[in-house]
Amino acid sequence: MTRDPLVAYFSMEIGLEAGMPTYAGGLGVLAGDTIRSAADLDIPMVAVSLLHRRGYFFQHLDAAGNQTEEPVSWAVEDYAEALEARACVEVEGRTVHLRAWRHLVRGISGSAVPVYFLDADLPQNTAEDRRLTDVLYGGDAYYRLCQEVILGIGGIRMLASLGYRDLYRYHLNEGHAALLVLGLLEQRMAEGSQPQMSCKAALEAVREHCVFTTHTPVPAGHDQFPADLARRVLGERFWALLAACWDNASLNMTELALRCARYINGVAMKHGEVSRGLFPGYPIHSITNGVHAATWAAPPFQRLYDRHLPDWRRDFLSLRYAVGIPTDELWQAHQEAKRALLDTVNRVTNAGMNCDALTVGFARRATAYKRFLLLFHDLDRLVGIVKQTGPLQIIFAGKAHPRDHEGKAIIWRVHEVKERLRDIVAITYLPNYDMQTARLLCAGSDVWLNTPVPPLEASGTSGMKAAVNGLPSLSVLDGWWIEGHVEGVTGWAIGERIDICEQPEPGLDACHAEALYDALEHRVLPCFYQEQERYRDMMRHVIALNGSFFNTHRMVAQYLHMAYQAVGRYLDQNNRAGESTSHES
The missing domain is CATH 3.40.50.2000 (Glycogen Phosphorylase B;)
Incomplete structure (x- = not known):
């Protein structure tokens, strides 16, 4: 049974199917695997991204290896459902209208995680604004910042329009989503229990609900925007809110996320160490990435595991018993x-x-x-x-x-x-x-x-x-x-x-x-x-030692109990209540 969402997962790219060009590489594929495991494990999650109508790009290589690119063409309606809900954001003082497309990710036990793709291609918008969500990592700094306004602020407003408010945790998958902090601040100051809540008090309340995962140890990989561009795109009201977070000489998305998250992590033990060196003074933890084993096991390996490890699709840790699979059967699957x-x-x-x-x-x-x-x-x-x-x-x-x-x-x-x-x-x-x-x-x-x-x-x-x-x-x-x-x-x-x-x-x-x-x-x-x-x-040992551990079932369980804590306690209590009811009946 799918519960009301308690976690909102924000990512600039999410890889769900090869036919949906809403991802560029590892970051997006990881996001998709995370969502699949959340659905398998019945984690009450909702995800937010952008609808990239033209994708990242389609790569052509000539005989000499020269790369050229062209936009991707795909039928959005074949993969997602257009919703009536609407939201809007302000970009340079203009109103940009947004709609959402929903794609449901179903888990092994029937639970589903809805993924909402934000789309600016609406007739109310100017021709230029209609293209703001089109290309993943395309355009210049202005285009990139506009997309991050739509993802962060627009994502929070769209969730509210869809009826999702006051979730326990907002998970920022990389700094691209950091402007959701401004959307949450706006909500807190307008609708908080204290009508005149100060910006500082609102920021402390917002921080308690935010989780940030940083993915890159390369300094150039962290989005930064000049102050004049950020002020122009965001407008004076949001620029003033940023001032509550730090002395905003520029807009550094990673710095914003670091300052406004209750829990911060890198994506491997070594990466956590490197990140603490890059960003001294922040308590950066480590949760090592994983993959969704049932998605990435090839069909012959799926059949092999189904024969020898019947619970593996529900419990990826079962892959540790691969040490007992006959090597001739393993070799046949590999061939x-x-x-x-x-x-x-x-x-x-x-x-x-x-x-x-x-x-x-x-x-x-x-x-x-x-x-x-x-x-x-x-x-x-x-x-x-x-x-x-x-x-x-x-x-x-x-x-x-x-x-x-x-x-x-x-x-x-x-x-x-x-x-x-x-x-x-x-x-x-x-x-x-x-x-x-x-x-x-x-x-x-x-x-x-x-x-x-x-x-x-x-x-x-x-x-x-x-x-x-x-x-x-x-x-x-x-x-x-x-x-x-x-x-x-x-x-x-x-x-x-x-x-x-x-x-x-x-x-x-x-x-x-x-x-x-x-x-x-x-x-x-x-x-x-x-x-x-x-x-x-x-x-056999690769599967048993690494396949059984480096997967998103283990990773999501770690997020649940280390980063989403209140959600973990809520689920534990409800599971115990369900077991008690079952015993009584």
Whole structure:
């Protein structure tokens, strides 16, 4: 039974289905997985985002690897229901009217979490304002700030219009949603029990209800807007409310969220540590990310778990018993997933890859710190390893932001290396990386590669998706992998852990490249080709140790009892009351 919502979850992007381009990458996919687990666990939640009619973008790659973009076209009505409720926000003194589209996420036991997508494409708005919700992370600083006004202030007003008021917790998934604080302040000062409630008292009341999750250890990743732009867009009334939060020389969305949240967390233990270094003076905790295991387990693995672990869809912790699954059945499931991946790869890219070769998956946003090219640091060394040890296939995927020219150059360079090594190492690049492609890659690869510059990987959930399908990781010790790594059991480390919170040391690329080649030559390739039973046993341990822990059922339970506390107590009391009634009857 679905209860009245007690938690409002705000996120600029939410990935629910591959056909809904309302996400760009890991942040949005995590939001979708969080909502799915909330529905499974019967957490009374409602979610708010924007309706991105033109999506993030559709990626085209030519034969040389040059990326071009075009808007996404999709049928909104096929995925969401238009509601009659209306709200509005003020942008530069203009009224921008909003409507909401509802998409219900149903859980395993029938509970549902409604997701409301805010849409400015209404005839009452000017042509320019109708486009304000269209493009995810598009436009300039003005466009971005207008979107954050709609998400934060417009989201609070839309919830009120829909009848949701005085929720226990408002969860800000990244700083994009921080302006909801102003919407809550407005409500408190207008409708509080004290008609003349001071701004300071209202702020303390609002802070008690807000939870903030920060996702990036990269300083440039935190939205900031010049004071003149923020004052112009927000107007004098909201600019004055901001003054109650701090001396607003500029509008720093992360700073606003930090100051106005009762509970703050990073998304891995290491990321919490890095965030405390970035933002000293704030009590930043850690709740390590997870993935929704039932969503990311490939069909052959779902069938495998259904046979051997019948409760796994309700209780992801049941995956710990994967250590008892016969390795021949596990291998058969993996081979089915691998064939599904390579059939798609060969059809889309004409790569001619085969199921017998060790296949490495590498997929993430194409940007410099992800180090797509680390594997190609010394091509002669790589070629020598392959000739001596066994065949190697590498599948890349990922979009570069339209304005990230360095990221686009990285994609071009991968294509250049692909041509140079054509007859020695099979390399391909899957275009337009989305949730469907991720499902194939994270299940059908043999090893999952991750090479970020530490400590810039906040968490990294792609390796968790791979773990649900038994894929060992070959990764730099950063983000979640510091917690999930057991050498030779759940995968292999690239280099040693580096306990730094600032800039990486000079020469780190060369050091990590050498460590990567050493791991491939002496541990990864020999294990796959010469110790097949050991490799299969590793797969079992990856599922049992990492798949059972790094999932959103565990993560949401931690939020419930650490961040949403009052909600957890409410649910516990109601569950006990329900059990008592059941016993009495």
